[in-house]
Amino acid sequence: MPACSADPDTFSGITFLGGKYLSDDFPGRMYPGQSGQYMVEFYNTGMTAWENDVEKIGVECFTDSSIISVEQNIQLLPKGSRVHSGKSYHFPFSITALNTGRADLVFAVVQLHPSGKTMAISDKVTITIQVTSGTQGTDKKTGSIQVSAGPLHLPVKLDGKPAGLTPLTIPEVSAGVHTIIIEGKEDVMEETVVVDPGSLSSITYSPERSVIVIETRESLLLDDSNPILKLILSNFFVLLGLLFAFTTAAVISVVIISGKMKKIKFTVSQVLPCSIKNSCDPDFAIETRRKLQPDEVLFEPVAGLFSQGEKKSLKVQVTNLGKKAIVVQNVRINPGNCKIILREIMDDDPGDNETDHEIAYTDGDGREKSKVIRLQYRIKPRAADISWLFKRFIFKNGKTIAIVKLKNNSPLPVNSDSITISPGEEKEVELELEEPVNDASSVYKKLQIFAGSLDPFPLSVKIPYNMGIFLYFSKEYTRSLEWFNQQLNSGIADPTIKKYLKLIEKKLNLSSGSHKSASLIQGGDFAVTDEKGYQVADVKDRMSSSPAVPGFPDSLLDLYRPSALIASDRLGLMFRAARVADSEEIALRIIDSGILPPSQVELQIHAWRALKHANILQIKFWERDPIYFIELELPSGAIQSKRTVFSLADLKVPIPPRAALRITRGLAEGIDYIHRQGVRHYLLEPSVIFLDQGLNPKISGFDASALPHSRLPPDCWVTAPEQRNPEKYGNPGKKTDIYQAGAIFNYLLSGQVPDCTGENNIMPSHFRPSYAIYDIIIQKTLHVDKNERYGEITEMIQDLEMIISSLTKDVKYVR
Structure with missing residues (x-):
């Protein structure tokens, strides 16, 4: 060497x-x-x-x-x-x-x-x-x-x-x-x-x-066997025949009562937790916890933004909602998990575009299946730096007109439909719309763009115009509602359909009932008449007309329309926002890169992107220019005291035990997943744990989890003893996350935070004697000596499951 x-x-x-x-x-x-x-x-x-x-x-x-x-x-x-x-x-x-x-x-x-x-x-x-x-x-x-x-x-x-x-x-x-x-x-x-x-x-x-291999063994019968061996073998086969006869009779008896036996076995499995049964069927456990169907696969395409001339690969998130593992593009996806696959597109025409792609996969039973999904994307033109946004509809001279706002970011003037747009200027362009010829949720119209001395080029613009909108402006309100409901009932999950159905229902419910008043509904997304007497249907332009959301950077207003600040933590802010490109609502995390070195922040983001689990907040996209920001899935939140709560930091504690159990169990399952991937969090504060539908917790903040390695936040009450004093208590590890999960559980149940010395921890039973059943879990997780804590987070999950199984009522939301 x-x-x-x-x-x-x-x-x-x-x-x-x-x-x-x-x-x-x-x-x-x-x-x-x-x-x-x-x-x-x-x-x-x-x-x-x-x-x-x-x-x-x-x-x-x-x-x-x-x-x-x-x-x-x-x-x-x-x-x-x-x-x-x-x-x-x-x-x-x-x-x-x-x-x-x-x-x-x-x-x-x-x-x-x-x-x-x-x-x-x-x-x-x-x-x-x-x-x-x-x-x-x-x-x-x-x-x-x-x-x-x-x-x-x-x-x-x-x-x-x-x-x-x-x-x-x-x-x-x-x-x-x-x-x-x-x-x-x-x-x-x-x-x-x-x-x-x-x-x-x-x-x-x-x-x-591959092929299924069946092993065989050589025959027991020998050609040159002696008489004694033949006698032994003949008697053996006689006994074997009798045994077969008795077995057949027994099987027939079992078949007769199999229906009752299966029912009894299913009932027992529903009642007994995995820790009590002799063995735990993982498929059954997943099915009962997540209420999965035998074969459900969810394909969620992510809209893409590209430039002309570059390679274009669109992301599709594949989630296995079934009970068995599936294989997509030679990638195995276990039940409850999701993976990102890439689909390359060859289109290079500027503007808004969409295409249908077929994705083949193998289901849990080995059968070949396929799913056709619709991929949407925007390609920025090479010839001119322009941005565009559909703004509203107007009804003019018996025609429905779409208003599109164009902004010229180029150093030279740009022309479109006889309208000149100077550098840095925004102007509106009118596009006349005809009666839709099909049931598509949107239409694509072409704008002719002239940029300097270059050849003109067509720019495709997506307009959320469909048969339902056409019928609405034709004053056929009942048919309009029927069309929207038909689209949803047929399984179309287009957000444009859902949005306009809700808007029309709202406007019609507010109207007096007559056709005249229904067509003159004021405010909101549908206005009535402008200063020229035109009937107007205005889609809210949050980019320019909405009040600014405090803390949202101006440099991202060309890409996102913020609507609310939903959370904040030690490394940044989380906003609810909609993409300008496709109006999809997402959670947008703005990172303060001055707290940690950029290289360290990016390492954490890369590790976070690789994590795919039902209890991990999924990253859709991230970028460092003009600032560090991350697109994440938008959690639905939970309702408490008639307000929407997104993170545990905004919860009013204590909360009911069943709600605390459900949240903590989901948190523990997420921790179990990241531990199996070789990842540790080390900073599981309430501000980085979000609530989704059914009180399902979503762990985020992996980018901030590097803080304990560089500088320990002095006011962080979830930090474990070994993080504060590693010389005395040892180095952090998996049991650090277990400690923090126990601290969250105690916080939800009693509203108390742990004492870092471990001497003055107040147990839930101090407030209610009936809470004593939770003390053992909290004592074990919050022990100062990490060797006395649970060895693995799965042991904590088993204890939580035992308590949950003893409770008969379910929890739908936090009161």
Whole structure:
């Protein structure tokens, strides 16, 4: 092995993404003209898995040497593969010796950004190779085989001998024909591969190419058996026949009463918690907790914003709401989990666009299915920097007119439909609309744009105009409502349909009932007549007419329309806002990047994006320009005292025990998931825990969880003793999150915060003797000695389930 040295600029401490050099098989000496493929092995020391999906992780060779050339400087993990924390992976590099001398090859684990730039997430290691003159050595007569199975870790055999678990790179494979066997959970895939000298052969596990294997054994009957053996065997088969007869009779009896037995078994399973039963069926547990159907898959496309000329990939969030695991694009999705898949689009026409894509997947029973989804996106034109927004409808000369606001951000004037828009100016353009010819929820109209001396180009603009709106302006209100209801009942989940149905219902309910008054409803999204006597239907322009929401940055007003501030924490603010591009409502988090270094904030965001679970607030998109902000799914909140509460920080505590139990159980399930991904939170404050439908908690704030590593917030009452005094109580770990989950539970039940010394903690039974059943959980989670706490968060979940099962009433909302 050649000489190695570490870069002095090392990575230290606990990081979400990290790596460490383990070994390599590069030769210490080479000869001019000699080439070969060699491996460098790195170990994942981070808290989250390496992957080539949401985050692109690989190893880069930093060298610009005239002594040795490297065929490809960056070697990424195979697409869809994961290397979990504590595991290692061999990265192959092909090199050729060119001239005599000493060559220093520097390697490091890197993260590849969309811009093409890389960021090292491990220490750099230098491998020195001496190229000397003399008799040229023979080229390496071996190759490598790279085996991947997406996120699965499956056993691999090379020519019948165990080689390891996927993802796997097998080095030093002799040239020739070899057999690779990948053993799935229920099937086996066998592949023949030809290895050429210095080559890298890739094999990806696919359930469609695997076969179910049934093992057989040799017969017990021997050709040359003696009489004694024949006598023993004959008596054996007689007894076997009698046993078969009795078994058949027993089976018939069981079949007769099977209906009653199944009913009894189901009833018992509903009553007894998993901790009491002999074994717990995970599918049944998931079904009862989440009320899942056998086969439900939710495809949620995310609207995209692109520029002309760039590569365009739209994101689709796939959530498995069924009881069995599914496979989408060779990615396994367990029940209750979700994954992000990418769909590339080739369209490059400027404006608003949409297209239908078919996504194939394999359901829990192995059946091939497909789902057609509609992808919506906006492409900014290259010729002119302009933005556009549909503003309102007007009814003019018997025609429905759509008003579109155009803003010119270019340094030169722009013309559209005989209207000149100066640089930095906004103007309105009228588009005449005809009667819709189909039941589409929106129409697309073309604007002709003239930018300077360049050729004019058409700009597609999405208008939320449909048959329901047309019927409304035709004063056929009943038919309009029927159309909107028909669309919703047919399963169309377009937010435009829902929005206008509610608006029309509201306006008609406020009217006096006559057609005249119904057409002259004042205010809101439908106004009546303007100064020229035109009937107007005005969609609220929150960008310009709505009052400013305190704290919302002006630099984002071209992208979002804020409506309310819903939460704040130590690292930023959370707003309820709607995208300008498609009017979808989201939660928008604005980060104060001055509190933590930007590189540290981005590491936390990258780890957060990789987390997909029902109790994790999902990131849709994030950006650092013009400021750091994150798009997240919008939680529905809960109703308390006739007001909507989004985060636990806004709850009035204490709350009823059943509500506290439901929230804490969901919080614990989210913690269990991130622990299994190798991630720790360390800052589970009420302000980062949001409430969704059915009091389902959503954990956020992973970007702020780095604060305890840099500076401990002095007023943070959820911090564990080991975070305040690691010399005395040890380093933080999984049990730190368990402590904080117990602190939240106690806070919800009693309104009390824990004492960091552990000596003066007030238990819920202090306020109500009937709350004594909760004391044992809180005492165990808040113990100063972390060794006395629950070993795993799953133990806490079992105790919570036992208490919940003893309560007969369900909770719908917090009073």
